[in-house]
Amino acid sequence: MSDALDRYIQTGEGISVEFKRCGSQPGQDTFETICSFANRQGGSILLGVRDDGTVEGVPETSAISIERNISNVTSNPNLFNVSPLVEFERLHDSEGGLVIRVWVPMGPSLYTFKGVVYDRVADADVRVKSDAQITSMMARKQGYYSERTVYSWVTEDDLEMDLLGAVRDALRANDADHPWLSLSDGELLRAARLYGRDQLTGERGFNLAAVALLGKEDTILDVMPLYRxxxxxxxxxxxxxxxxxxxxxxxxxxxxxxxxxxxxxxxxxxxxxxxxxxxxxxxxxxxxxxxxxxxxxxxxxxxxxxxxxxxxxxxxxxxxxxxxxxxxxxxxxxxxxxxxxxxxxxxxxxxxxxxxxxxxxxxxxxxxxxxxxxxxxxxxxxxxxxxxxxMASAAGNEGDHDVTASVGESGAVGGPKGNRTRAEVENVVDDLLSRSSSFAATDVSERVAAVSGRTVRRYLADMVKEGKLASDPRGRSTTYRAGNSADGLSGDC
CATH class of the missing domain: 3.30.565.60 (Heat Shock Protein 90)
Known part of the structure; x- marks a missing residue:
């Protein structure tokens, strides 16, 4: 068996490999696969191989007529709306059996066979019926990035220009010497390529990327009505x-x-x-x-x-x-x-x-x-x-309680008492230790409001006994810091 044929057999059928039995002429399903390969990422059809990878072969005397038949059918405008490109290669197994490899590259068009669009999904040829699927296929084939589409009617009034202040803050935090920081608003938008020339129409203006990144909601709705x-x-x-x-x-x-x-x-x-x-x-x-x-x-x-x-x-x-x-x-x-x-x-x-x-x-x-x-x-x-x-533990507990509990901007958790476990208290402790060398019990209670202050102190006392925390009594208050086994606590997810 040739090395190439052996690799295909070992790989098996998939998104870009298909096995087909073939007598003197290929069956209709061969052309459905050609259509699906051309619409997806291309692939190889091995004629003369069963689905299980057994090489059955095709008659040597029929090889030319099989290849000619495939070329004629794919070129027939009454069968294929656009003729897909196909190439042939003859491979032999160790016993001399002939396998014809039909190679189909991905094409630039939307291909149909007998009026039906076929797409390749895993190892199957699937009929495409919905407009949404066809739109996705066309988008996949575009060499042109949709984000570059220019909308000449969009002006700065259609963008949230005040957001550029927050953008500059983020730029400065990431790179204090970022070259965009010295630019005016208009210069920044051009440097980011949010304003330019449409490669297809030649028009100049703000592009879809500008609307997506900074557009007001009404503008986004006009340009991308289904965006959310x-x-x-x-x-x-x-x-x-x-x-x-x-x-x-x-x-x-x-x-x-x-x-x-x-x-x-x-x-x-x-x-x-x-x-x-x-x-x-x-x-x-x-x-x-x-x-x-x-x-x-x-x-x-x-x-x-x-x-x-x-x-x-x-x-x-x-x-x-x-x-x-x-x-x-x-x-x-x-x-x-x-x-x-x-x-x-x-x-x-x-x-x-x-x-x-x-x-x-x-x-x-x-x-x-x-x-x-x-x-x-x-x-x-x-x-x-x-x-x-x-997280899994916390999710499991929610099934027995009111799930209206939420986390506010300060990080405090609200909800019915008793619907949070020690694991969540440990989680807050871990966060506090990452920010400071010590903390008080009230710092934990404020962030885990669903657990009583008494329960929080009991958990903290248990953690001290286990060596995860150390306590420092100071008058009426006690502060806590990392204990000898704190690494075990902070390493838990």
Missing amino acids: TDAVLRRVETDRYDDRLVCRSNLVRAYDELVGFCEKWLPDSFVLDGGQRKSARDVIVRELVCNCLIHREFVSPHIARITIDREGIRTSNASRALFAGPVTLESLDPTPKNPIIANFFTQMGRSEELGSGTRSLYRFSRLCTGRDPVLEDGDQFTAFVPVPPV
């Missing part, structure tokens, strides 16, 4: 939701709003990363929110979603990926979705170089739970990061 991010908490009311945020703000505002929503419902946790204490929750939330906002396809009708449930946090957003499938550290080959928007967030310090977010998600998910996140790209990018143990 739907964030929900779904732990008790699994059929509906326990809390919800429908975010239609521009990306600069949406980032803070969505991060705040997620942090409200995911208790903070710290891990040791390279000897430094870091908040796993903050890293995971910011990476997921950032990806959901800046790497989405804005012209798609699919609504971006963030869901927090008992198992973890999930996101999904429309994407324009050239290749579909799982995203792992081994297969990571990041391609920019919206380079102008991504660069703006990078300059503000909200995101890093392409691909670093995926690596951070893997690292902190492993540090916190010992499990990998699940990431998959395609017409939609989906992500799942599991809930760390403390």
Whole structure:
């Protein structure tokens, strides 16, 4: 068996490999696969191989007629609306059996066979019927970034120009000598490529990236009528939701709003990363929110979603990926979705170089739970990061109590007494120790209002006995500091 044929057999059927039995002529399903490969990322059809990988072969005397038949059918305008490109290669197994490889590259058009659009999903050819699916396919094929589309009627009055003050603060915090800091508002927008010339029309003006990043809600509605991010908490009311945020703000505002929503419902946790204490929750939330906002396809009708449930946090957003499938550290080959928007967030310090977010998600998910996140790209990018143990414990407790408890901006947790565990008190203690060398019991009680002051003191006394804390009585008050085994406390997620 040739090395090439052996590799295909060992790989098996998938998004870019299909096995087909073939007699003297190919069947109709061969042309459905040709159509789906041309619409997706391309692929190879092996004629003469069964679904289980057994080489059956095709008759040597029929090889020319098979290849000619495929060429004639794909060139027939009554069967294919646009002729897809196909190439042939003849391979032989160890016993001399002939296999014809039909290679189909991804094409620039939307291809139909007998009036039907086919797409490749895993190892199947799927009929595409909905307008939303077809829109996603067209967006995927565009070499032109939709964020660059210019809207000549958009002026500075259509943008939240006062947000540039907050943008400059973020730039300064990230780089005190950032070159954009010395620019006027108009110069900054041009330096960020939010104002320019449309490559297709030649018009000059503000582009979709400018509207997405800084637009007022009415302007966003005019340019992207289906734009929104739907964030929900779904732990008790699994059929509906326990809390919800429908975010239609521009990306600069949406980032803070969505991060705040997620942090409200995911208790903070710290891990040791390279000897430094870091908040796993903050890293995971910011990476997921950032990806959901800046790497989405804005012209798609699919609504971006963030869901927090008992198992973890999930996101999904429309994407324009050239290749579909799982995203792992081994297969990571990041391609920019919206380079102008991504660069703006990078300059503000909200995101890093392409691909670093995926690596951070893997690292902190492993540090916190010992499990990998699940990431998959395609017409939609989906992500799942599991809930760390403390978060899972808190989520389980909510099923027996009123879930209207919420976290305010100060970090205090409100709700019925007794619906928080010691684990949550430890979580607050861990946070306090990361900010100061000591704290008082009242500092904990203020942030965990759902637990009585007496219960907080009992938990703290237990932690002193266990060596996790040390106490320093001072008159009527007692302060607490890290004990001999504090590393065990701060390392828990």
